[in-house]
Amino acid sequence: MRMLPAEEAELIARAQNGDMEAFCKLAASHQRSLYTLALKYSGNHHDAEDLTQEVMLNAYRSIHQFKGMSSLHTWLARIMVNAFLNQKRKSDPLAWSERRTTTEELFEVTLSVSRPMHGSERRVHAGLLAQQILDTLQSIPERQRLIFLMKHQEGMTCEEIANTMGIAVGTVKKTLFRVVDRLRRRFSAPVAVRSAAKG
C-alpha cells in the first residue's frame, strides 16, 4: 500500500512539523515491508512486530532528522538494521519455541484465509515453505543473516553494506557466498514444496 511520492513528501513535511496523524499514515504505508524484513531476521511473528514498532517509534522521535537524501523506506530500513545490530536478545529457547509455534499457526490461519481458492494441498505446501525458509534463515549466524538480508531483501550494494557494517567489501562478498552456499545446501525441500512457491 505504497503512496505516491508527492503524497509521501507532503506527509513527511507535516510529520516533521509535529503532525502525528501524518506520521501514522507514513508508518502504516511502510509497515508491511519492514515487518517482512524483521520477520526474516527474527524468525517469528512477535519479535518481528516488536522490532517493527521499535523502528517506527525511533523514526517518529527523529523524523525531523530525515533530510530526504534517500527514500523514506531506505531510511527506515537503515534504522531497522541498526536496531538489529544493537539488539541483545535474551536467549530464551522455551519462549522462542512458543513464539515460533504461534508464527506457524498464524501463517496456517492466514494462508487459509487469504488463499481460499488455491486448494488445501498448495496451502499446506506454501505454509510449510514459508516456515522452512524462516527456519533455514535462522540457522545462519546473525551477522551473516543480516548481511544477506540487506542484500537480498533491501537491495543494498556490497559497498553500502560494507559501510553500514564497518567491514571490507571483500568480506561482504565472501559472506554472501557462504550464506547462499549454506542456504542452497540446506534448502533440500521436496519438489512439490518448491513448485508451490513458484505458484
Add this chain to the structure above:
Amino acid sequence: MHDCEEFRERITEHIIDQEDLAEHADIQRELLRCRNCSDFCAESREMIEALSSVDFPLSEGEWSAMTHRLRLRIVNERPEQDAAHQRMPWSFRAYMPAAAGVAALLVLTVALNRFVQPLSQPPKTDSSSSQHVYVDRNPLLDPVTVDFLEQSELLLRNVMKLAPNDTEDLADAKKLAVEQLVGIEQRKDAAAEVLPVVNVMETYETILRDLRNLDEHTAAEDISGIQNRIKKSALIANMKTFQPNLSLVSFGR
C-alpha cells in the same frame, strides 16, 4: 585457470540480484567449463527465486490490528516527547551563567517592587497552569466496551489456567461465558467503528459459545482445544491492546 571458489564468490551477487547471467559472456564461458559451478549456480538461483516468491501473508484483520497497536504506541510516545521537550528545550548547561544572572536580576526587581508598590490586588490564579492528566484512550471505544474488554481478558486468563477436573472453576467459567454472550452483540455495535476490536470480539464470541457448550464428559479434550484456540488467535494480547492506559503527561506552564 578456473578457481571454483573465486568464481562462485564473483557470481553470488548477480544471483542474489536475480540478474540474467546470459548477458555476461565471461560467466557463461566458465559455467560451460565447470559442471559443479553450473550446478551451484542453478541451485542457488532456484533457492533465491523461492525465497523471493514466498511472502508471509497476514490476513487483513491481522494487519489492521497491527496498525492499530502501532498507532497506540505512537500516541503513547507523543506525551513523552512533549514532556521531554518541556524538561530540556535547549542545552541548559551552556546557558547556565546567563540564566543565573537573569534569575538574580529578577529576584532583585521583584524585591524592590514589593517595597515601592504594596500589593493591592490578590494574586491571580492562572487556570492554564494547572496540571493535566493525559488519558490514552481510544476515542472510539466507550467506557462500557473498555470494561467489557477487561472482563473478557480476565475470563480468558482464567480459562487458560483451567484444568478439566476443576469442576467449580469450570462452572464459573461457563456462567461468565453466558453472561458475556448476552452483552457481546451490543458491544460489537458500540465498537463498530473500530474494525480490529469487532474482529477480536467475533473470535472471542466463538470461544464463549464453546465455553457455554462445554460438556462435563468431554471437558478435558474440549478445554484443551479452547485453550489452543485462545493461544493461536493471540486473543488475550489483543484484548489487552485495546484497553486504555492512564498516564500523567503535562504540567503547569
